[in-house]
Amino acid sequence: MTEASFLDVELRRPDLRRRFPRRFRQRLVGQTVLELTRRAKYLLATLSSRETLLIHLGMSGSFSVDTPTAAQGASAPAQRDPHDHVVFRMSSGAVIAYNDPRRFGLMDLLRPHDAATHPVLSRLGPEPLSPSFDGAALANACRGKTTSLKGALLDQRVVAGLGNIYVVEALHRAGLSPRRRASTIATPSGVPRDSAHRVAAAIKQVLREAIARQERPQAYRSSRFHVYDREGQPCRRAHCDGVVTRLAQGGRSTFYCPVCQR
DNA sequence: ACACGGACCTGAAGGC
DNA sequence: TGCCTTCAGGTCCGTG
Numbered sequence: 001m002t003e004a005s006f007l008d009v010e011l012r013r014p015d016l017r018r019r020f021p022r023r024f025r026q027r028l029v030g031q032t033v034l035e036l037t038r039r040a041k042y043l044l045a046t047l048s049s050r051e052t053l054l055i056h057l058g059m060s061g062s063f064s065v066d067t068p069t070a071a072q073g074a075s076a077p078a079q080r081d082p083h084d085h086v087v088f089r090m091s092s093g094a095v096i097a098y099n100d101p102r103r104f105g106l107m108d109l110l111r112p113h114d115a116a117t118h119p120v121l122s123r124l125g126p127e128p129l130s131p132s133f134d135g136a137a138l139a140n141a142c143r144g145k146t147t148s149l150k151g152a153l154l155d156q157r158v159v160a161g162l163g164n165i166y167v168v169e170a171l172h173r174a175g176l177s178p179r180r181r182a183s184t185i186a187t188p189s190g191v192p193r194d195s196a197h198r199v200a201a202a203i204k205q206v207l208r209e210a211i212a213r214q215e216r217p218q219a220y221r222s223s224r225f226h227v228y229d230r231e232g233q234p235c236r237r238a239h240c241d242g243v244v245t246r247l248a249q250g251g252r253s254t255f256y257c258p259v260c261q262r
Numbered sequence: 263a264c265a266c267g268g269a270c271c272t273g274a275a276g277g278c
Numbered sequence: 279t280g281c282c283t284t285c286a287g288g289t290c291c292g293t294g
Contacts, residue, residue, distance in 0.1 A: 017270075017271090017288090017289075017290085018290095041288075041289095056288080056289085057288095058271095058287080058288065058289085059271090059286080059287040059288060060271090060272080060273090060287080083272090101271080101272055101273070102270090102271045102272050102273085102286095102287080103270085103271060103272080104270075104271070104272095104287075104288060104289075106289090120289090145264090145265095146264080146265075147264085147265060147266085151265085151266090154288090156288090156289085163287075163288065164286090164287065164288085165287090250265095250266070250267075251266090251267065251268075252286085252287080252288095253285085253286080
């Protein structure tokens with residue numbers, strides 16, 4: 001199948017979290033996508049013009065792909081969901097809609113070679129599933145940090161791409177309290193403690209499982225989360241008789257087991 | 263420099 | 279029934 005190019009781009013409002021970049025439509029029409037990659041929670045589409053389309057889904061963003069039939073095309077245009085904010089019409093006939101009720105998403109266009117220096121990308125820490133992310137790297141990044149361990153893991157400069165749910169799940173898996181100071185996973189000179197290796201490994205595990213669950217949802221129907229959104233319910237760690245507790249950290253909910261997470 | 267809290271936004275859920 | 283409040287999430291910005 002040949003590559004599709006952008007035939008048209010319809011902006012149905014002037015902004016999401018921020019305004020769309022200048023000449024957004026003009027810079028996309030006629031381009032094909034050479035490569036589609038990801039960095040942290042950002043999608044990066046390299047265009048034939050060598051510009052990069054940068055997309056963040058925020059919390060509620062999603063794409064849908066529709067391939068209208070000729071019969072549909074001949075009738076009146078489909079009623080659009082009011083939260084379809086961007087509609088891409090492709091040369092293949094596919095209609096790709098970006099839907100985002102809360103509009104925390106983001107789209108930007110980066111000039112060639114600007115991806116590495118773009119403000120939001122340049123500050124990101126390592127990819128958690130990359131070999132370079134391990135207990136030693138994490139301990140080094142947490143050195144001297146007075147903030148909570150949970151706060152540090154949510155900091156995209158420490159490790160990129162973790163959100164509230166997976167941080168909470170990883171800390172439970174690692175048996176570490178979200179309330180302890182981030183610096184406690186390293187010695188004062190930066191040597192990783194056992195806890196640093198445990199939390200790094202736990203992060204990789206919860207992410208790999210989440211990806212597998214996405215690929216084979218039927219295999220995991222009953223599992224879901226071990227602590228997230230389980231306040232008052234029993235801890236799921238084998239042989240632990242704790243009860244999941246909820247607390248607020250930085251205005252966000254933390255769920256953890258005070259018995260097995262230290 | 264770092265740490266923290268509030269703002270942004272909508273829909274769902276709970277209270278009265 | 280319906281109105282009002284609260285909460286959720288990721289990032290950014292202002293303040294201390």
